[in-house]
Amino acid sequence: MIDYTFSSGEELLTICREAQIPISEAAVRMELEREEMDRDGIMNEMRINLEVMRESIREGLEEQQISITGLMGEDADKLMAYTDNAVMGREMTRIVASAMAVTEVNASMGRIVAAPTAGASGILPAVLIQYGDAHDLSEEQLIAGLCNAGAIGMIIAHNASIAGASGGCQAETGSAAAMAASALTELRGGTPLMCLHAAAIALKNVMGLVCDPVAGLVECPCIKRNAIGAANAVLCSDMVMAGIESIIPFDEVVTSMRNVGRMMNPDLRETARGGLAATPTAQRIAAKIRSFE
């Protein structure tokens, strides 16, 4: 009997090797060991999450979104309309615009799936669903992608943090990018080790990124950070599929991300006191919002 409980990348790799299963299946088997849901229950819950994710992309791209402050809401549409001219190409443009679309829906009190948080909710659905649509993946494959991403997120949450208040933006959009990079790599036939390389590189790329929301709101710079998070995920998966590896192993990257989060001044961890939130323009926006009645 294999014990399917893992709390690090190394343990996850051992399970995948011994049971000859992908990361997505290891995640499902660990969830089964909690004895709260059976396999059908887990799959059904993930299917509903996938549907809500799909709907949030559709809503963000097709319906007009106006964030509560009125500062944001149209940027995803602008980028989407520019698809044919974009240097990053059609597929990447659709992915990035979708990540922004979901975050715009979140900022305008729409329905989203936290993945792993509401502030970073655009990255994973954008990467999985747009890639899936472009390559005719089945619903089951996309659900497996969500499970793979969940395993990576659980390890990060356990050994570091997924909350901006404790780890800065690296913990939110960085974790989401790592999750999406790993999931995308599995869907493209990458091995569990390659998935961890992709996740590690994604975290390394934004190591130390601060959480500095203007006026304390999940709008600026969060929506654009979801865009770069989705691009980060795709880039890292591409690098790994091309044979590139992370020099620093995943677990060590996660530990260093935790340490960097602890070194981060509290002004740079969601308090809206430092970084972009402290700029004169941000202060003007904050004062304007305070004057709304």
Next chain:
Amino acid sequence: MSISLFDIIGPRMIGPSSSHTAGAVRIGLVANRLVNGRVKAARVTLYGSFAETGRGHGTDTAIVAGILGVNPDQGTIRYAKLLAKEADVDIPVFFSSEEPEHPNTARVYVQGEDGKEYTYIGTSIGGGRIRVTSINGMEVSFTGEYPTLIVFYQDVPGVISKVSSILALEKINVAFMKVFRSERRQGACMVIETDTPVDEATRRRIVNNVDGIREACTL
């Protein structure tokens, strides 16, 4: 690991923030349930982070939605002010600069169509969960996650056992029960969280048959 796959992929929620949106809706829902969904008037004051970032997070809209009976996962939350206008219920929201004990705090006044009035303080304690810390001047503590019976009474011996025996007679199982009082032999309050809801007939039986009870409400 103590976390679940669904702590990472999920929850499904209304943006932008679980404590400022879902938590605020749940604080508002307490008012709706106190008056059995028949809200005549209400008034909200936001404190701390609720007051500071509440406008941008839609906390004011979310709490009004809850008062009108909208649930935390419903997409109609964002139209709450329109819903209030349609229902012809005036719900002003004030932003206070007073420092509260808990950063995410709201004080809610609600009046039912039957004229009954309640004022309570609710706090959003993270992940969309809430705690009510005061109701009609009595310090209390409950979450609203269970059906809850709140009984205001004179602090004299025997009241608690009489109330619990009526509940037992109706086969209503008590999950948690706490009593609070302002001073010995003065006004007191019991908060009883139950597995199944306390229906209106049982609530009336408690008010009419137990001496010393001033009022009882359910949510």
